[in-house]
Amino acid sequence: MVQLYSRCLGRAAVPTLLNLPVEMLLFIADHLSSTPEGILALALTCRSLFHVFRSDMAKLRNHQCRSNLLLLLEKDLGDRFFYCSMCCQLHSFPPWWKFGRLSDIQSPLLSDTKHRQQRFWPGTAGYRMYVSFAHARLVMNRHLYGAPKGLPLGNLDVESTWAWSTVDCPMWQQRLSARIFGDELFLRVAHTIEGTDTTLRKALDEAMLYRVCTDVVGYDYGLRRVLALAGEPEDDGEMQQEEGKKKAGARSSLRTCRDELGSCTICLTDYTTAIERSEIRIGPVVDGWRVTITAYHGVGGCRDVEDWRWVALVGANTGYGIDFSAALDGRDTAAFPPGWVMQKWQAADHLPEDHP
Numbered sequence: 315m316v317q318l319y320s321r322c323l324g325r326a327a328v329p330t331l332l333n334l335p336v337e338m339l340l341f342i343a344d345h346l347s348s349t350p351e352g353i354l355a356l357a358l359t360c361r362s363l364f365h366v367f368r369s370d371m372a373k374l375r376n377h378q379c380r381s382n383l384l385l386l387l388e389k390d391l392g393d394r395f396f397y398c399s400m401c402c403q404l405h406s407f408p409p410w411w412k413f414g415r416l417s418d419i420q421s422p423l424l425s426d427t428k429h430r431q432q433r434f435w436p437g438t439a440g441y442r443m444y445v446s447f448a449h450a451r452l453v454m455n456r457h458l459y460g461a462p463k464g465l466p467l468g469n470l471d472v473e474s475t476w477a478w479s480t481v482d483c484p485m486w487q488q489r490l491s492a493r494i495f496g497d498e499l500f501l502r503v504a505h506t507i508e509g510t511d512t513t514l515r516k517a518l519d520e521a522m523l524y525r526v527c528t529d530v531v532g533y534d535y536g537l538r539r540v541l542a543l544a545g546e547p548e549d550d551g552e553m554q555q556e557e558g559k560k561k562a563g564a565r566s567s568l569r570t571c572r573d574e575l576g577s578c579t580i581c582l583t584d585y586t587t588a589i590e591r592s593e594i595r596i597g598p599v600v601d602g603w604r605v606t607i608t609a610y611h612g613v614g615g616c617r618d619v620e621d622w623r624w625v626a627l628v629g630a631n632t633g634y635g636i637d638f639s640a641a642l643d644g645r646d647t648a649a650f651p652p653g654w655v656m657q658k659w660q661a662a663d664h665l666p667e668d669h670p
């Protein structure tokens with residue numbers, strides 16, 4: 315870190331601080347003594363001050379002190395580094411990340427197991443659209459510390475990607491956008507799929523691993539978990555009636571609806587579902603359906619991977635050793651009732667764009 319800071323300072327003239335008498339330096343140190351990281355930051359400004367305060371460097375063995383110092387350094391060096399609470403280190407990121415979009419950004423550093431587990435992966439895991447904790451933190455750093463620190467919010471805008479929910483079915487189109495409100499990051503992911511009644515029903519029912527969030531995911535019943543997509547009741551009598559109707563081509567298993575609200579009980583996710591008629595092209599143009607699930611996610615301030623908002627969102631992906639106990643109780647529906655996240659998004663949507 316000393317070398318790092320020396321490089322940053324370059325070979326400037328004698329720092330003004332060193333022109334002060336020693337007793338004045340000790341007086342400054344006395345005022346910083348309630349925050350050990352303040353003295354350490356002072357010690358790291360140049361070799362001379364490092365020697366004056368070198369006995370304080372032992373405090374870096376204290377995890378909290380080291381962490382606080384790195385957070386201070388992140389504020390100054392945030393155009394090239396960000397603090398990682400898992401490693402208790404500053405990680406560097408290349409300048410070209412600022413000009414790339416989320417899907418363009420890959421990093422060998424962030425591809426090891428520990429960092430890879432810290433990804434929110436809406437849709438189908440394994441596809442390119444995901445938000446890593448590092449990206450979320452960097453976007454918040456730009457918001458908190460201003461340009462050129464961190465990354466622009468627009469870095470989290472992805473106009474269109476595609477993902478399978480099951481084989482032999484149409485693909486989902488996904489669009490990601492981000493907003494910041496009250497120093498917290500919010501994401502919106504629009505999932506859209508179009509097809510005939512038969513192919514859509516199959517895509518929805520066999521979407522075992524397709525996820526709106528970690529808890530609202532296909533598993534055994536596909537996306538029937540999303541109430542608007544549940545279709546007809548499944549008791550035997552009604553099933554037989556439905557079978558008869560299907561054979562006769564009398565009615566669809568989908569019903570038209572608009573912005574039907576759903577909400578996760580674990581994480582800060584609200585979603586609306588719209589089902590509408592749509593003309594689709596399968597060779598000839600045929601009458602089909604379009605299903606759109608618009609999900610709103612509260613990600614939090616992205617300061618710590620153990621923040622319950624992040625842990626609840628990432629869920630089963632959360633890495634070994636990460637304390638997720640704060641998320642086990644689930645969403646406090648008194649503080650965050652259904653619709654809360656969506657309303658926050660809509661409020662943020664009407665504020666001036668935050669794209670520094």
Ligand SMILES: [Zn+2]
Nearest residue numbers: 398400401405
């Ligand atoms: Zn790390």
Ligand SMILES: [Zn+2]
Nearest residue numbers: 527529578581
């Ligand atoms: Zn959830």
